Amino acid sequence: QKEVEQNSGPLSVPEGAIASLNCTYSDRVSQSFFWYRQYSGKSPELIMSIYSNGDKEDGRFTAQLNKASQYVSLLIRDSQPSDSATYLCAVNGPAAGNKLTFGGGTRVLVKP
């Protein structure tokens, strides 16, 4: 079992719709959770971090964390073609220091 799992996609959404991405993790003591966006040929850029259960909103992005179920999700509202990218979920645990474990990424395609 992979430590951090994501559906590889592609997740195809029409412009203006909500894109919903999910991520599950295996280490129950994980404490910090991150969503990165990566455009083709570029390095990842951080879009959201979340540390406690519940929702965290930042602009069109909402991260949701449920530690009991060991999943973290990302919602992208009013999806735009510029949101087309691969979204990487990353997890950090207390034993890992600063190390991040990345999921395989979900490719999102927003169609005009």
Added chain:
Amino acid sequence: GAVVSQHPSWVICKSGTSVKIECRSLDFQATTMFWYRQFPKQSLMLMATSNEGSKATYEQGVEKDKFLINHASLTLSTLTVTSAHPEDSSFYICSASLRVNEQFFGPGTRLTVL
């Protein structure tokens, strides 16, 4: 703030040669730097963790004698791929950390070994 640069952005080399990649934190002093490798259509795989003035900690399966990491200062870490072969062709990305739970990624270096 929190800008990380890498040099070069791309490099093509012949098999058997060595290639050095630099990672710099431009506006902050990084306590830790990380080196990742990403093959096409795959996620980032951590290669090693580097702290200034000490030996790098390599992940399982990463050859430390092939991937030499030097972290000479709080703003510079280098990765040298020694005796590169075509299977080493990949996208190499560094990140720099100032505090726990913060990693700022460089733009990456695309290595092609002929």
